[in-house]
Structures are given as C-alpha cells and as structure tokens.
Amino acid sequence: MGSQPNFHLFGDCSIEAPSKEEFDKISDYIPLLNAFEASLKTRVKEMWDFGTAFKELVKEDTKVWKSLGVDRSPHFVQPSGSLSSALAIHLYNPNFFVADPQSTVTDDPTNPTIRLLYECGLSFEYCFMFDGIYRRERTDDCLLFYTEDPRRPHREFIQKIRENMSAAVEICLGEEVFKEIRKTARLVRFPLWGMFKSVRLWLELDDSNLGSMKRFVIQAYHPQFFSRPGRFSKTSSEFFETYGRPQDLAILMAIQLAGLHHRIKLKPNFFESNFVRGKYSRLSPKQDLERRDHLREALDAFRVAFPKKFKEFELRQSRRKEEKDLLKGINDIPSGSIVPMHTHPNGPISEREQEFRLNARNTKFCSIIASFEQVMEDMDPFHYEASDDYVESEIFDYGDIPTPLQLWLQSQDGLKIHGRMSNLNKCSAEYLACMVGIMYIRKITRAESGLKQVKAIPGEPGKLIHLKCSGCQRPVLDDAFPFFVADSPDCYFIEVARSAQKGGNGCGQNGCKGKPGLIPVDHGAQGYTRMETRAIAQTMRRKANWKAPLCRTGKDLEGCAQTVRVRCRGYGQGNQKVECGRERDYDTPEWTIHSPARLVQPRLKCDCDERVKDHYFEPVDKKIDMISFTSLRKIYRGFLKANCDLANYPKLPDTIFDLEPNGDPKKKQKMYRERFECLKNAQRALTGSN
Numbered sequence: 233m234g235s236q237p238n239f240h241l242f243g244d245c246s247i248e249a250p251s252k253e254e255f256d257k258i259s260d261y262i263p264l265l266n267a268f269e270a271s272l273k274t275r276v277k278e279m280w281d282f283g284t285a286f287k288e289l290v291k292e293d294t295k296v297w298k299s300l301g302v303d304r305s306p307h308f309v310q311p312s313g314s315l316s317s318a319l320a321i322h323l324y325n326p327n328f329f330v331a332d333p334q335s336t337v338t339d340d341p342t343n344p345t346i347r348l349l350y351e352c353g354l355s356f357e358y359c360f361m362f363d364g365i366y367r368r369e370r371t372d373d374c375l376l377f378y379t380e381d382p383r384r385p386h387r388e389f390i391q392k393i394r395e396n397m398s399a400a401v402e403i404c405l406g407e408e409v410f411k412e413i414r415k416t417a418r419l420v421r422f423p424l425w426g427m428f429k430s431v432r433l434w435l436e437l438d439d440s441n442l443g444s445m446k447r448f449v450i451q452a453y454h455p456q457f458f459s460r461p462g463r464f465s466k467t468s469s470e471f472f473e474t475y476g477r478p479q480d481l482a483i484l485m486a487i488q489l490a491g492l493h494h495r496i497k498l499k500p501n502f503f504e505s506n507f508v509r510g511k512y513s514r515l516s517p518k519q520d521l522e523r524r525d526h527l528r529e530a531l532d533a534f535r536v537a538f539p540k541k542f543k544e545f546e547l548r549q550s551r552r553k554e555e556k557d558l559l560k561g562i563n564d565i566p567s568g569s570i571v572p573m574h575t576h577p578n579g580p581i582s583e584r585e586q587e588f589r590l591n592a593r594n595t596k597f598c599s600i601i602a603s604f605e606q607v608m609e610d611m612d613p614f615h616y617e618a619s620d621d622y623v624e625s626e627i628f629d630y631g632d633i634p635t636p637l638q639l640w641l642q643s644q645d646g647l648k649i650h651g652r653m654s655n656l657n658k659c660s661a662e663y664l665a666c667m668v669g670i671m672y673i674r675k676i677t678r679a680e681s682g683l684k685q686v687k688a689i690p691g692e693p694g695k696l697i698h699l700k701c702s703g704c705q706r707p708v709l710d711d712a713f714p715f716f717v718a719d720s721p722d723c724y725f726i727e728v729a730r731s732a733q734k735g736g737n738g739c740g741q742n743g744c745k746g747k748p749g750l751i752p753v754d755h756g757a758q759g760y761t762r763m764e765t766r767a768i769a770q771t772m773r774r775k776a777n778w779k780a781p782l783c784r785t786g787k788d789l790e791g792c793a794q795t796v797r798v799r800c801r802g803y804g805q806g807n808q809k810v811e812c813g814r815e816r817d818y819d820t821p822e823w824t825i826h827s828p829a830r831l832v833q834p835r836l837k838c839d840c841d842e843r844v845k846d847h848y849f850e851p852v853d854k855k856i857d858m859i860s861f862t863s864l865r866k867i868y869r870g871f872l873k874a875n876c877d878l879a880n881y882p883k884l885p886d887t888i889f890d891l892e893p894n895g896d897p898k899k900k901q902k903m904y905r906e907r908f909e910c911l912k913n914a915q916r917a918l919t920g921s922n
Contacts, residue, residue: 241265241489242265242268242269242448242489243269243400243488243489243490243491243493244487244488244489244490244491244492244493244494245485245488245489245493246488247424247425247426247427247428248425248426248427250425250426251425254423254425257423258422258423261420261422261435264435264443264444264445265445267443267444267445268400268444268445271444272400275398278396280315280392280396282315282396285389285392286308286310286366286389288389289308289366289385289386289388289389290306290308292384292385292388293308293366293367293382293385293386294306296381296382296384296385297382297533297537299381300381300382300536300537300538301536301537302533302536302537304367304529304533305529307333307334307367307368307526308336308366308367308368309327309335309336309337309338309363309366309367309368310336310337310338310366311338311360311361311362311363311393312337312338312339312356312360312361312362313339313356313357313358313359313360313361314360315360315393315396315397315398316397316398317358317359317360317397317398317399318358318398318399318400318401318490318491318492319358319359319360319399319400319401319402319403319486319487319490319492320359320360320361320362320397320399320401320402320403321349321354321359321360321361321362321402321403321405322362322364322402322403322404322405322409322413323338323345323361323362323363323364323405323406323409324363324364324365324371324405324406324408324409324454325363325364325365325369325370325371325374327340327343327363327368327369328368328369328370328371328523328526328527329343329344329515329523330342330343330368330523331515331516331519332519333368333522333523333526338356338361338362338363339355339356339361342515344455344456344459345454345455345456348455348456348458348459348507349455351499351502352480352483352498352499352502352503353483353496353497353498353499353502354483354496354498358492358495358496359496360397360399362390362393362397364386364390364408364409364412365378365383365386366386366389367386368526369530370527370530373530373531373534375408376541376544376545377534377537377538377541377542377545379538387412390412391416394417399447399490400447400448400489400490400491401447401448401449401450401486401489401490402436402447402448402449402450403450403452403482403483403486404449404450404451404452405452405453405454405455406452406453406454406457407454410451413449417436417449418436418437418439419434419435419436419437419449420434420435420437421433421434422434422435422448427481428481428485430477430478430481431450431478431481431482431485432450432451432452432482433448433449433450433451433485434448434449434450434451435448435449436448436449448486448489450482450485450486451482452479452482452483453475453478453479457475458475458476458479458503458507470635472503472504472505472507473504475503476501476503476504476505476507477501477503477504479503479504480500480501480502480503480504483498484498574685574686575587575590575689576689576718576719579689579718579719579721580719580720580721581689581718581721586689589689589690589691589692589693590690592690592693593690593693593713596693596713597676597677600644600673600676601673601677603640603643604640604669604670604673606636607636607637607640607669608666608669637665637666637669638665640669641665641668641669644672644712645696645710645712646672646676646709646710646711646712646713647668647672647709648709648710649698649707649708649709649710650698650707650710650753651696651698651710676712676713680715681763683763683764684715684725684763686718687717687718687763687768688715688716688717688718688725688763689715689716689717689718689721690713690714690715690716691713691714691715691716695714696710696711696712696714697710697711697714697724697752697758698710698752698753698754699711699726699750699751699752699753700750700751700752700753701729701738701739701741701744701748701749701750701751702748702749702750702751703729703738703739703744703745703746703748704738704739704741704743704744704748706739706741706744707753708739708741708750711750717761717768720759722758722759723759723760723761724752724758724759724760724761725760725761725762725763726749726750726751726752726760726761726762726763727749727750727763728747728748728749728750728762729747729748729749729750736748749762778865778868779822779832779864779868780879781868781878781879781881781883781888782824782825782864782867782868782878782888783822783823783824783825783832784823784824784825784829788825788883789823791829792821792823792829793821794819794821795817795818795819795821796817796818796821796831796851796853796856797815797816797817797818797851797852797853798815798816798817798818798834798836798849798850798851798852799812799813799814799815799849799850799851799852800812800813800814800815800816800836800838800840800847800848800849801847801848801849801850802840802847803840803841803845803847810840810841812838812840812847814838814839814840815852816836816849818834818836818849821834824859824864824885825883825885825888826857826859826885826889826891826895827885827895828857829857830857830858830859831851831856831857831858831859832858832859832860832861832864833848833849833850833858833859833860833861834848834849835847835848835849835861836849848860867888867889870904871888871904871907871908873904874903874904874905874907874908875908876904876908876911878911880915881911881912881914881915882911882914882915882918884910884911884914887907887910887911887914888907888911890902890907
C-alpha cells in the first residue's frame with residue numbers, strides 16, 4: 233500500500249490506504265459511513281425554537297438556586313454560531329475570565345481559551361460553539377459545587393442542542409466534556425491508522441436506529457492544557473510532539489470530516505510548533521475588579537447553598553496557600569545547617585565520623601531540595617492559578633505525570649517500600665504528586681526535637697531501614713535518613729504514629745487503629761527504641777543484658793531443664809482475681825546462679841484474656857524453686873546504686889544474694905555496698921591484685 237492520502241474516509245478527509253489488517257477493523261463501519269454521508273445531503277432538521285428553550289433554561293436554573301436559598305444574578309451565556317454549522321465545538325465553561333462580565337456570548341476572544349481557538353483558526357463564523365454550563369461561573373466552582381440539581385437544567389439544554397444541531401462533527405475539548413457525552417450518547421471507537429492514528433475518533437450511533445449514526449465525535453485536549461507546563465518541561469519539544477501533534481491532527485481531521493477544509497484557514501501545526509505560552513488576554517484593573525466582585529457574589533451563593541462543600545473548599549484553599557508558601561519557603565532553608573545536631577565526644581563512634589555523617593546528611597538534603605526546586609521550576613504547578621479560566625491537566629494516571637516529577641519521585645529512597653517504588657497510581661493527579669514531593673521534603677528537613685539532637689546520631693550515608701506498622705503489620709515507607717541512639721549506634725529510633733483523634737487512627741492504612749510504631753521489618757536483627765527518655769533508658773538496660781551476672785550461661789546451664797511445664801496464675805487482684813490454671817511448655821527458661829538453680833518466673837501471654845497482656849506463670853513441678861523477675865531486678869538495681877557493675881565481678885551467689893550456707897537468705901542482710909566490698913575482695917583474690 234502506498235503512503236499517499238488516496239483512501240477517501242469521509243467529507244474532505246482522505247488518508248493513506250489501510251493495510252488489510254487495518255481495513256478489516258473498519259470494514260463493518262464503511263456502510264454506516266456511506267449511509268451517513270448520503271443522509272447529510274437530504275437530512276432536514278425540524279425547526280427548533282432556540283430562544284424559547286434558552287429562556288426555559290434560565291427559568292429552571294433560577295428556580296433551582298432559589299430552592300437552595302439563593303437569589304442569584306442572571307449572568308447567563310448563550311452558545312455562539314449557527315445550529316446549522318457542520319462543525320460543533322463543545323467546550324466546558326470558558327466564560328468567567330472575560331473583559332466584560334455582562335457579555336452574553338460564548339465566542340468572546342478576551343477569554344484565554346477562545347483566544348487560543350481563534351489563533352489556531354476556529355471561530356463561530358463556521359463553527360457552532362456551545363458550553364457545558366450556561367451560567368457565567370468559574371469552572372473549578374462548577375466541578376466542586378454543582379450537584380445534580382443545579383446541573384440538571386444545563387444537561388437537559390445540552391441534550392436538546394445536540395438533538396437539534398446539524399453538526400456532522402463534534403469536537404469535545406477536555407476530559408470533563410467527553411465524560412458528560414459518554415453518559416448519554418452511544419459511542420463506538422473508530423480505529424485510525426497512518427497520519428491520523430493518534431486521533432481519538434468516535435462514531436455516535438442513533439438511539440432509535442443503531443444501524444445509523446448521528447455524527448462523528450472527536451476527543452481532544454482542552455486548549456488550556458497547553459498553557460500548563462505539561463508532562464515535560466516548559467519548552468520541551470517532546471511535550472509538544474506527545475500532545476501538540478495529536479491536537480493539531482484532531483482539529484484538522486474534524487475540519488476535513490465536516491467538509492470545511494477549504495473554508496476554515498487552519499494554522500498548520502499550531503499546538504506542536506507555533507503555540508506560545510503566556511499569550512493571554514490581560515484584564516484592566518477595572519475589569520479585574522468587576523471579575524472579583526462577580527466571584528465574591530458567586531462564593532457567597534455557594535456558601536449558603538452548599539455549606540458543607542464550602543467548608544471543604546475553604547480548607548482546600550488554605551491548604552493550597554500553605555503548600556505554595558511551603559514551596560517558596562524551601563529556598564529559606566539554611567543549607568549549611570539543615571539538621572543542627574550535637575556530636576557525642578565520649579560515644580562509641582568518633583566525633584570525626586559523626587561530623588562526616590552529619591555533613592553527608594546535609595549535603596544529601598541540599599541535593600534533594602535543589603533537584604526538587606528544578607522540577608517545580610520546570611513544571612510551575614501553581615502557574616495556572618493566576619487565571620480563573622479552566623485549566624485541565626488531562627493527567628489521570630501515574631504514568632502520565634510529568635516525566636521530571638516521575639523521575640524525581642522514583643529517585644527518592646525515602647519514598648519507597650522495601651527499596652521499591654510505592655504504589656503512586658493511587659495518586660492519580662499531577663497536583664497530588666507535586667504535594668508528595670513537597671511534604672517529603674518538609675518531613676526530612678523538619679527541625680528535630682531537643683532530645684533527638686542530644687541523644688541521636690544519623691546513620692551512615694546511604695543507610696536504609698525497611699519499615700512496617702507494628703499495628704497492622706503492613707509495610708510503610710522506608711526511612712532513608714534514619715537516626716540511631718548515640719550511645720548504642722546499632723539501635724534505631726522509630727517513629728510513633730501520632731493522631732489528634734482519641735485512641736489514634738493507626739498508620740494511615742485502611743483498617744489500622746491505635747498509635748502504632750513504625751518498626752524495622754526485621755526487628756529481630758535491627759534493634760530499635762522510641763524517642764523518649766524512659767524508652768531509651770529501658771533499651772540501654774536491656775541491651776546491657778543486666779540479668780547475665782545473675783543467671784547461668786554456657787556450661788553453667790548443664791543440668792538445668794531446657795523446657796519447663798508451667799501454669800498460668802490468672803490475672804487481677806483481690807475480689808477481681810481471675811484464676812486460670814492453663815498449662816504450657818516454657819521453652820526458653822532462665823536459671824539463676826543459685827545452687828541449686830532457681831527458675832526466673834516467666835511472664836507470658838495466655839488465652840484466658842485473649843492474649844492481651846503478659847501473666848505470671850509458675851512451674852507445675854512444685855520441687856522447682858523460683859525467683860520473681862521483680863526480685864531479681866531489685867537486686868541488680870541495688871548494686872547499681874552502690875556503683876557496682878556486676879558484669880565486672882565474679883558470679884558469687886552467696887555474696888550477691890547474701891545467703892546462709894544452706895542457701896537461705898540471711899535474716900539480717902548486708903547492705904549492697906557491703907556486698908560490693910566482698911565482691912571486690914574476691915576479685916582481688918582471683919586476680920592477685922592489691
């Protein structure tokens with residue numbers, strides 16, 4: 233097959249001949265197209281009283297708003313052009329940002345969207361232009377506030393327009409317009425090939441006769457989409473090739489299918505090559521003041537009609553302001569001391585190594601911030617808010633998020649789970665993806681608490697901790713900038729999920745409750761503690777293995793049972809005491825240095841209270857002597873207060889526990905400092921030192 237446009241499709245549109253496979257895909261539609269082309273020559277539309285229908289729309293719209301407690305001003309905008317035009321342009325509300333708010337026509341070149349259509353060659357002279365909402369309204373407000381009742385009169389009017397207009401081709405500009413069309417129209421995708429392969433062409437079938445069609449529907453981007461930074465950078469040729477070229481081809485095909493190729497002077501390759509950002513119509517100070525007054529009036533109406541939605545709107549506006557201020561404030565972060573931390577001169581890691589880690593951490597922060605600033609500068613996500621005209625991102629999937637932003641998110645170790653990119657398909661909006669980056673930077677550069685500055689040191693450069701929720705056990709984001717206990721550099725500081733809600737609302741994942749900690753996945757291998765003085769002290773005591781000097785280890789365990797049958801002693805006190813008696817095997821018994829050895833009383837979970845708390849257990853065999861955990865800790869603490877570290881002295885049970893020769897505790901026990909002196913004497917005797 234040749235590449236010349238020698239295959240007549242419809243109207244003035246010819247395309248290169250299809251391959252056999254391509255032709256097979258459209259063969260069923262060819263008779264439909266031929267019948268439709270023949271019907272256009274003889275089709276006679278019934279006379280429709282457009283003026284009366286529009287008055288009815290105004291009446292119904294006013295009635296709806298009054299039922300909502302609002303008496304609104306009659307700011308309505310009529311379609312432009314002739315109903316008999318072969319080409320219809322279906323817009324979504326490009327009528328708020330105009331020089332004259334009292335204007336009543338859609339085709340107003342002082343509006344940025346209409347201005348762009350004019351520049352590429354489209355106007356009401358040969359096209360019928362109609363809207364999605366016929367009240368002069370800001371589009372974001374329509375999308376947020378217009379519930380079914382306010383939208384119904386406009387939808388019904390659009391339905392009447394589409395039934396009575398003669399257009400053989402309808403261009404739907406923007407995703408919102410096309411979604412509305414699909415709710416009521418029977419559309420079939422027509423597969424294209426060759427130069428028009430990227431055009432999204434649909435056939436609208438007649439509801440009363442599915443063997444005939446009403447018109448072609450072409451799905452195109454909203455013109456203001458090209459005034460946004462888009463998927464790539466502000467001036468990226470890749471962006472204009474990806475989106476601009478299909479837009480030009482969609483408009484060209486629409487004109488050719490409508491048979492207007494020789495009448496409309498289309499500017500070739502306008503969106504791909506000739507479009508210039510920023511060529512908006514500018515309002516004078518007086519015009520801008522009128523626009524703001526009109527906006528204030530509309531917002532007052534929404535506040536009365538939709539109080540709950542308006543609170544959401546105000547919250548969103550305040551958040552946007554915070555986010556813009558945050559983005560601007562990133563430049564104010566002092567690059568030399570992003571994380572002011574103390575060094576620990578007497579810690580197990582040298583001050584030089586600590587300073588190296590701090591500097592590496594701050595250097596990484598500066599790199600992250602600088603790269604994110606560059607992405608934001610290229611994209612300028614808040615650029616469109618300077619105009620009230622509708623700007624639709626056309627980005628609904630993560631894969632379509634601007635490439636620089638995608639690459640930046642993918643490069644951040646702290647936005648991954650187990651080293652892999654987290655599921656951002658749920659963040660389907662480009663705007664939300666920007667906020668992920670902003671909030672991530674805010675999190676990693678936030679001022680650390682005084683306690684953390686004193687008690688913590690950063691991990692080695694590149695150190696990564698994979699985390700999970702201690703509550704629901706599901707994975708959460710990795711920690712790319714972990715902190716560790718200064719006096720125990722292998723002990724990781726965890727975060728606890730805080731919440732203003734009573735009882736907490738979990739880690740944020742569906743179904744999670746309480747105030748769980750975000751703990752290492754392999755918490756057996758990676759020790760951790762909370763950033764609390766008491767928790768740190770407890771962790772240090774645990775790591776010190778305080779029981780080791782009081783319990784048998786290694787060969788001293790010879791003759792001691794490896795498994796002990798134990799019985800639950802129940803729970804509660806006094807009249808509230810609940811007896812249990814359930815038995816189980818205790819596989820990790822600890823035995824003291826007494827002779828004979830005594831079992832350290834275990835505290836274990838039990839089914840008697842659905843395994844909520846630990847309970848005291850006792851040996852089933854009454855011959856096994858036992859010592860409580862509390863008694864053992866009391867002895868250890870007694871020696872600590874006497875400045876004695878038992879780990880440095882011989883394991884002498886008679887001295888440590890102050891026992892009689894028969895193994896019973898002495899009636900009048902020695903003070904711990906007296907026992908300490910005995911241990912020191914024993915140490916000297918063993919080592920031969922004075």
